[in-house]
Amino acid sequence: MQRERTRIMVGVNESTIKGYPHASISSRGAFEWILQKIVRSNTCGFKLIFLHVQVPDEDGFDDTDSIYASPDDFKSMERKGRARGLQLLEYFVTRCHEIGVSCEAWIKQGDPKEVICHEVKRVRPDFLVVGSRGLGPFQRVFVGTVSEFCVKHAECPVLTIKRSADEAPQDPVDD
Amino acid sequence: MQRERTRIMVGVNESTIKGYPHASISSRGAFEWILQKIVRSNTCGFKLIFLHVQVPDEDGFDDTDSIYASPDDFKSMERKGRARGLQLLEYFVTRCHEIGVSCEAWIKQGDPKEVICHEVKRVRPDFLVVGSRGLGPFQRVFVGTVSEFCVKHAECPVLTIKRSADEAPQDPVDD
Numbered sequence: 001m002q003r004e005r006t007r008i009m010v011g012v013n014e015s016t017i018k019g020y021p022h023a024s025i026s027s028r029g030a031f032e033w034i035l036q037k038i039v040r041s042n043t044c045g046f047k048l049i050f051l052h053v054q055v056p057d058e059d060g061f062d063d064t065d066s067i068y069a070s071p072d073d074f075k076s077m078e079r080k081g082r083a084r085g086l087q088l089l090e091y092f093v094t095r096c097h098e099i100g101v102s103c104e105a106w107i108k109q110g111d112p113k114e115v116i117c118h119e120v121k122r123v124r125p126d127f128l129v130v131g132s133r134g135l136g137p138f139q140r141v142f143v144g145t146v147s148e149f150c151v152k153h154a155e156c157p158v159l160t161i162k163r164s165a166d167e168a169p170q171d172p173v174d175d
Numbered sequence: 176m177q178r179e180r181t182r183i184m185v186g187v188n189e190s191t192i193k194g195y196p197h198a199s200i201s202s203r204g205a206f207e208w209i210l211q212k213i214v215r216s217n218t219c220g221f222k223l224i225f226l227h228v229q230v231p232d233e234d235g236f237d238d239t240d241s242i243y244a245s246p247d248d249f250k251s252m253e254r255k256g257r258a259r260g261l262q263l264l265e266y267f268v269t270r271c272h273e274i275g276v277s278c279e280a281w282i283k284q285g286d287p288k289e290v291i292c293h294e295v296k297r298v299r300p301d302f303l304v305v306g307s308r309g310l311g312p313f314q315r316v317f318v319g320t321v322s323e324f325c326v327k328h329a330e331c332p333v334l335t336i337k338r339s340a341d342e343a344p345q346d347p348v349d350d
Binding site for chain 2: 041
């Protein structure tokens, strides 16, 4: 008897490292780990649901060379932001197709921790995977951690995958 | 190409409910969830490593009808405690053998959160699974939570599985 696929929601985000417009180290690490340690050869047993939550920039602008003077300017910014998110998700979706693992991808906007927990409620995955930078308590106070919040509040099992020490960039707050 | 089995360490404990000398609700829930959602039909792809950490009773006595007057009395108490832990592990090991999933089981003594993180370092599982009662912040202050500590400190990915609301006993601190 083979049941429905196990549906794994994976929170993914962009790298914060300048000049590195790709999936973050934590996101890619978590994704490859899932394939290797959970999915293994059983590619028909799982479905990956990628969720990227875009955070509006603190000042509302993400390109200081542009002038935002009309609502249309903001619309074009939003479009650019969406395009960026799509590029990020393309990486994961392409990899899944290569391997033959079923997947889907979503972009949402808002506070990542809140949106992820909300999407868990809506989509009802079997479990949620979140990467973590593995920050110490001092760094945590300033950057907060999405993973801690999700472990407490998401209404499904949560797998937290810390970035390994040898993958950490020079500034551990980067990812 | 088939790699080594994925080694999953599972923290298990006894029920705290009086007259119910078995695996806790969280432990059994987490175990069945792993079989159903992770192992699935791929029984050769995984190995489960059960770890039960016995907590010395706060007052050092676990049977008020007995007199503890000599070192030998304490020895017999320790033996009883060990026998209890074995019975608990027998449940999981028997289930694994029925299904054909490779497993091993360990009993250690001490503070569960510290011992689990120490064993992760020693045994190097691919990931750790801990059940959680899903207590609110008020309850958490008094009972502490092993799962929160492990998510922060264990040197491997950690999967936290909350007990579902319909499995919670009358007193949510029980398990």
